[in-house]
Amino acid sequence: MEFVTAIVSSAYQFGDAFAFLVLSACGLAVIFGMMGVINLAHGEFIMCGAYMTVFAVNWGLPLPLAIACGSLFAGLVGMVIERLIVRQLYSRPLDSILATWGVSLIASQGTLILFGPTMRGVGTPLGSFTVGALSFSYYRLVLMATALAVLALLYLVFTKTRFGVLARATIQAPHMANALGVDTSRIYAYTFGIGAALAGLTGGIYAPTMTMIPTMGTTFIMEAFVTVVVGGADVFLGTAPAAALLAVVKASLTSWQGQLAGQIGLLLAVIIVIRLLPKGITGFILKDRA
Amino acid sequence: MTVRLLQATMLACAFALSGAAYAADPIKIGVLEDQSGDFAAATIGKVHAIELAAEEINAAGGIAGRPIELVVYDTQSDNNRYQEFMRRVLQRDKVDVVFAGFSSASREAYRPIVNQFDGLAFYNNQYEGGVCDANMIVTGAVPEQQFSTLIPWMMETYGKRVYTIAADYNFGQISAEWVRNIVKESGGEMVGEEFIPLGVSQFSQTIQNIQTAKPDFVVTLLVGAAQASYYEQAASANLGLPMASSVNVGQGYEHKRFTPPSLANMYVTTNYIEEVDTPASKAFLEKFHAKYPNEPYVNQEAANSYIAMNLYKQMVERAGGSTKRDDLRAELAKGDVCFDGPSGNVCLDPKSQHMSHTIFLAKVGDDHSISFPKVWENIKPYWLGDAGCDLTQADPDEQYTPSNPPTKQ
Incomplete structure (x- = not known):
């Protein structure tokens, strides 16, 4: 029984870390991988989704619908910001970093002014289950399932749908795609919207487990960037394996020596991976194939 | 002459005014x-x-x-x-x-x-x-006001096995040292201690470390809104242990911000709260x-x-x-x-x-209402x-x- 408990516990901790890394990073990875834009307002899209979710719950929507609502809202906000700001800067990637950072400052400070320093959360649903001497939260299993579902859905959207084909064509050869009649600016807007909506989904689904404050997005940022940097440009070849690798490092170090060791391990892993694989795991896999 | 007088009066007035301004x-x-x-x-x-x-x-x-x-x-x-x-x-x-x-x-x-x-x-x-x-x-x-009162009371009420989780900077480290000393002096045992970097918001592993160590109560010295996510996560994993703190409720009013009963059975020594x-x-x-x-x-x-x-x-x-x-x-x-x-x-x-x-021991109830089981005067x-x-x-x-x-x- 001890042994089973240990196995379940390790699997749960790995899954929990994996879910957090995947969900933190996926929105950032889509926008960076598909468009080459480094979106420093990523954390604020997460916050936006979380706040919208809590508002929706307060209006009486059930939690799953409220999360969808938060995700959708973040996606719409993302498309508006793409239209107004990011679009002007596609040829100036460094300036787009600065601009999105500005957006993030305005968003978190604006939220502070509008909604105050803190807001009451919604409480984690579903309860807990026990294995041996340990008890676990069911909701954490939902987070893990969501992480896998997001990866599967992204794969289907970008490989099996017409939009996905057009999007990849736009990324590979924008001028050629344009010449063949693809409305590339619309594709960019949708892609940015999808990235923002994924961030909003992350915020919405983590909202019941966290403190609602205007800067809540920043607690995701380190993990998000670490995962994208280790993973490289491709969501499937990069983000998923990177999250798995980092989750092993983080969960094992945290259970061995506590949170501090987990954080240090995460950052050390990034330094080592970047030194050995400058283009991340994506670069490693693609080179292997070639 | 009149002009002179007028000037003198004005001068006097100006002095008086500047004096008043001073x-x-x-x-x-x-x-x-x-x-x-x-x-x-x-x-x-x-x-x-x-x-x-x-x-x-x-x-x-x-x-x-x-x-x-x-x-x-x-x-x-x-x-x-x-x-x-x-x-x-x-x-x-x-x-x-x-x-x-x-x-x-x-x-x-x-x-x-x-x-x-x-x-x-x-x-x-x-x-x-x-x-x-x-x-x-x-x-x-300070600790002799908050911990020398709180920790012995908690040990008498709940037992002598103590687990501390604290924010990893001077406040958390030194406060944890105080807790450690008081637990030892009162004949208790520290079954675990973990320091959490500021800004960390995910506590699954910490919760499991606590469960494995089987303490009688947990001393939570967590700081900042990100770390406050601990309570929600501990409640959803059904940790169910009494908590003792010098910073919660009295500072971050977590009992108002979280959905009951995530903060139930939290004990805080504070010199004032609105209740x-x-x-x-x-x-x-x-x-x-x-x-x-x-x-x-x-x-x-x-x-x-x-x-x-x-x-x-x-x-x-x-x-x-x-x-x-x-x-x-x-x-x-x-x-x-x-x-x-x-x-x-x-x-x-x-x-x-x-x-x-005057130190008030505030207890958070299941519905997040506050009661004061003990008050230490002056x-x-x-x-x-x-x-x-x-x-x-x-x-x-x-x-x-x-x-x-x-x-x-």
């Missing part, structure tokens, strides 16, 4: 508190409390006839901002006194600057104790809500800031209107600078320049004085800890 020169009070960032939820109320006190004092004729002028900067929960703004208020704004700081990291960031310019600062926050510095007056509660059921507390709360109807919570730091304003007024007036630090400290050294405030009667201790407190901040810090004799500008006490002469 007498009414405002006393400038610098206020450096976090109004945005990770700590804002707990500290915006401090600024409001200072504004409330300033308004009341000004309406009653100011301090020794001079109005208070507040110079307020938002330090954004950022230690660098504290250093910048502390230089600015002392050098450029030339304030008479500064009210500053939430986290202990921020206090230690600005304290050398206060020493350098030989200013006077009030730190109105509960903290890990030990600051022996003549430039600082501390109105917040304290005394006429003085009720009157204070009413004044606060009259000025700030949307204030989410009036916490102990707000009460301490309000008390500090009144103590400062008293010291300046007793010193004959002087705002010089040495004149004020001469009054403080008499040992009878006291104030009947929202939390009862409090007095400043000359040796350490810390404040005595607990003095004795540790520094007993350990050998005496600011009336020497000013070492140091922060001492139980493992690093003052060297006795």
